[in-house]
Amino acid sequence: xxxxxxxxxxxxxxxxxxxxxxxxxxxxxxxxxxxxxxxxxxxxxxxxxxxxxxxxxxxxxxxxxxxxxxxxxxxxxxxxxxxxxxxxxxxxxxxxxxxxxxxxxxxxxxxxxxxxxxxxxxxxxxxxxxxxxxxxxxxxxxxxxxxxxxxxxxxxxxxxxxxxxxxxxxxxxxxxxxxxxxxxxxxxxxxxxxxxxxxxxxxxxxxxxxxxxxxxxxxxxxxxxxxxxxxxxxxxxxxxxxxxxxxxxxxxxxxxxxxxxxxxxxxxxxxxxxxxxxxxxxxxxxxxxxxxxxxxxxxxxxxxxxxxxxxxxxxxxxxxxxxxxxxxxxxxxxxxxxxxxxxxxxxx
Numbered sequence: 001x002x003x004x005x006x007x008x009x010x011x012x013x014x015x016x017x018x019x020x021x022x023x024x025x026x027x028x029x030x031x032x033x034x035x036x037x038x039x040x041x042x043x044x045x046x047x048x049x050x051x052x053x054x055x056x057x058x059x060x061x062x063x064x065x066x067x068x069x070x071x072x073x074x075x076x077x078x079x080x081x082x083x084x085x086x087x088x089x090x091x092x093x094x095x096x097x098x099x100x101x102x103x104x105x106x107x108x109x110x111x112x113x114x115x116x117x118x119x120x121x122x123x124x125x126x127x128x129x130x131x132x133x134x135x136x137x138x139x140x141x142x143x144x145x146x147x148x149x150x151x152x153x154x155x156x157x158x159x160x161x162x163x164x165x166x167x168x169x170x171x172x173x174x175x176x177x178x179x180x181x182x183x184x185x186x187x188x189x190x191x192x193x194x195x196x197x198x199x200x201x202x203x204x205x206x207x208x209x210x211x212x213x214x215x216x217x218x219x220x221x222x223x224x225x226x227x228x229x230x231x232x233x234x235x236x237x238x239x240x241x242x243x244x245x246x247x248x249x250x251x252x253x254x255x256x257x258x259x260x261x262x263x264x265x266x267x268x269x270x271x272x273x274x275x276x277x278x279x280x281x282x283x284x285x286x287x288x289x290x291x292x293x294x295x296x297x298x299x300x301x302x303x304x305x306x307x308x309x310x311x312x313x314x315x316x317x318x319x320x321x322x323x324x325x326x327x328x329x330x331x332x333x334x335x336x337x338x339x340x341x342x343x344x345x346x347x348x
Contacts, residue, residue: 002070005064006019006028008061014064025037026078037061044071075087183202191308211308212301220295231276289344295345296345299337
């Protein structure tokens with residue numbers, strides 16, 4: 001047995017000790033004194049390969065082992081019930097099977113937090129954000145879009161704009177408390193699109209109005225965007241991005257970003273999740289049926305938008321295409337969504 005040092009709690013001086021287990025207690029002989037420590041008062045440190053192991057005792061006393069194997073043997077012989085979890089961990093935590101299992105559990109835990117806890121927390125926070133903050137954030141986005149040249153003044157006549165707004169305002173809404181303000185812009189580089197901002201501001205691009213075959217199709221898109229507003233999808237994305245950003249910043253010891261600083265850039269670069277799109281589509285289906293409009297109108301418009309986007313992409317360079325796709329391409333009309341809308345049109 002290698003040297004074992006005993007600290008009596010009254011000084012930092014180490015005394016060489018003789019240590020053994022008897023009747024479920026640790027017996028210590030050091031510096032001409034004897035000590036009996038019952039098992040319940042023993043608190044060992046975790047075993048590490050490159051550091052001496054300590055066993056902490058009552059009254060600030062401690063044992064230091066020059067050979068960790070001696071500590072392992074002593075603890076095994078003591079066989080204290082409260083130490084069994086630590087003893088199991090000591091013996092397994094450096095094995096590859098334990099490391100791989102722990103890593104798998106860690107990955108599953110992070111995935112569960114990201115997929116379930118984070119969306120729920122983001123939803124709860126988004127529902128409680130004050131309207132003033134949402135208005136400030138939305139106005140900053142519109143200002144940024146205009147100043148950067150991404151959008152330009154609408155070329156639709158004032159009469160046409162008023163006609164579309166009047167038709168939409170006349171529709172019955174599933175929830176009359178949802179705020180809504182319609183803005184008309186032109187954006188040839190973006191193409192046919194519309195998008196909702198956190199405050200209820202909805203931007204409708206001339207290119208979408210021009211590609212639509214009917215006003216019912218345009219009203220379907222606006223109903224879809226109102227669904228994003230009603231479910232606070234934009235803010236939920238921002239809050240979720242903010243939480244992830246804060247977590248990463250804390251991990252990297254960088255606290256420079258804040259939630260509001262993330263807001264505008266997140267809106268401009270986000271892509272809604274499939275669940276968000278389904279929720280917005282379901283809202284549009286409900287709203288269109290309330291007003292005797294067929295959801296197939298929205299499906300037909302999605303087909304037209306998809307066709308025009310494909311043609312547009314074939315005429316852009318890679319760098320141009322990347323910037324256009326990344327900007328406000330928040331709801332791609334997937335075949336699944338189109339099929340759902342057509343199926344909804346067949347039911348009452």
